[in-house]
Amino acid sequence: MDRYDERDTIFARMNYEVDSPEYCDYYSRHPELKEVDDELRSKPDLCDASSPSYDPIEASEIRSNFSLIEDLRPLCEGKPSSGKLHVEPSDITDQIKLMALDYGADLVGVARMKPEFYYSHRGRHREHYGDEIGDLLPYGIVFAVEIKKEMIDTAPAMTAMVESSRTYLKAATIGLSLSYFIRSLGYSARNHMDGNYLSVLPLVASAAGIGVFGRHGLLISDRFGPRIKLGLVTTDMPLTGSRSVNVDLERFCSNCGACSRECPASAISGNGQEIVNGTSRWRIDHELCYSYWRSNGTDCGICMKVCPFSRGIGFSQFINNRDKIIGTDSVFLRVVSRSDASQKEPSSEKSGRAVQRRSVDPSLGRAKPEVRG
Numbered sequence: 001m002d003r004y005d006e007r008d009t010i011f012a013r014m015n016y017e018v019d020s021p022e023y024c025d026y027y028s029r030h031p032e033l034k035e036v037d038d039e040l041r042s043k044p045d046l047c048d049a050s051s052p053s054y055d056p057i058e059a060s061e062i063r064s065n066f067s068l069i070e071d072l073r074p075l076c077e078g079k080p081s082s083g084k085l086h087v088e089p090s091d092i093t094d095q096i097k098l099m100a101l102d103y104g105a106d107l108v109g110v111a112r113m114k115p116e117f118y119y120s121h122r123g124r125h126r127e128h129y130g131d132e133i134g135d136l137l138p139y140g141i142v143f144a145v146e147i148k149k150e151m152i153d154t155a156p157a158m159t160a161m162v163e164s165s166r167t168y169l170k171a172a173t174i175g176l177s178l179s180y181f182i183r184s185l186g187y188s189a190r191n192h193m194d195g196n197y198l199s200v201l202p203l204v205a206s207a208a209g210i211g212v213f214g215r216h217g218l219l220i221s222d223r224f225g226p227r228i229k230l231g232l233v234t235t236d237m238p239l240t241g242s243r244s245v246n247v248d249l250e251r252f253c254s255n256c257g258a259c260s261r262e263c264p265a266s267a268i269s270g271n272g273q274e275i276v277n278g279t280s281r282w283r284i285d286h287e288l289c290y291s292y293w294r295s296n297g298t299d300c301g302i303c304m305k306v307c308p309f310s311r312g313i314g315f316s317q318f319i320n321n322r323d324k325i326i327g328t329d330s331v332f333l334r335v336v337s338r339s340d341a342s343q344k345e346p347s348s349e350k351s352g353r354a355v356q357r358r359s360v361d362p363s364l365g366r367a368k369p370e371v372r373g
């Protein structure tokens with residue numbers, strides 16, 4: 001797999017002001033994208049008052065949340081304290097996971113970073129446009145914040161985007177807290193948050209046992225399905241990696257297809273997987289997806305809402321009923337997607353597995369982690 005260039009992402013491209021140096025450079029190298037991108041720029045922005053989903057109060061909260069995230073952006077990097085404190089990898093990994101949960105994460109795992117987990121070049125902001133990403137820290141602490149079901153169920157209304165902005169902000173503050181702590185121990189640490197990523201977070205989260213990819217291109221977690229927002233802190237502090245999830249959803253997603261059918265932009269492939277950048281996956285048309293965002297005025301969320309894993313199916317239920325679920329038609333899948341059946345809580349173990357939000361052990365007076373493989 002080749003490293004992705006952040007300049008190619010739809011969010012970076014939409015930041016290039018017409019006739020700016022970044023705009024001229026990018027479209028001189030990618031003239032095939034200029035016409036479609038200019039058309040996207042001509043549409044009203046997200047939360048615009050002319051959009052069909054507009055609500056003035058909700059739009060104000062969304063803008064304020066993203067404004068605060070922008071103000072936090074310079075805090076993502078910092079120098080470590082002088083004098084490096086010796087740590088045992090397994091012990092500090094457990095401590096970091098508990099801290100992430102206490103700060104508000106619902107799932108957390110650790111991955112050994114691979115070069116392809118990092119972007120090759122930066123592209124989101126003018127001051128870093130085209131900068132090569134070369135400081136590849138070896139460990140990644142990746143965590144997820146739940147997107148509330150009752151909020152995403154309103155998608156594509158603006159209420160769903162309110163929740164999206166809240167979870168982006170929550171992930172940003174969790175990552176900042178962890179990175180400040182790690183730097184206080186004398187190690188390098190870099191927070192990756194909305195608008196300031198050096199890494200492709202879903203790839204790291206998959207390696208860290210947070211979840212697996214579905215047809216919609218979203219990472220599907222066991223407990224919440226795709227209803228998660230990811231955060232990441234990379235560091236050179238030695239940590240113990242989590243195990244990835246050994247669940248294959250290809251046949252399930254091939255038979256289900258709910259996200260593809262319900263996508264108002266027809267941006268999710270209804271066909272089989274393809275080889276994209278050396279990996280077998282379903283193709284997503286990001287231009288069609290983002291075009292609907294701009295037309296509707298929100299970040300949509302319908303694919304997340306209709307996914308059965310958002311609405312009642314956990315990995316254990318899927319594995320135990322694999323043949324029954326895969327071998328039946330979409331009517332059964334729609335029935336299951338409305339199920340609110342409770343899931344069995346996992347047993348507790350120490351590091352080596354992704355951790356999710358915990359119960360409280362009264363005898364210890366502190367958080368007791370719950371873990372899933």
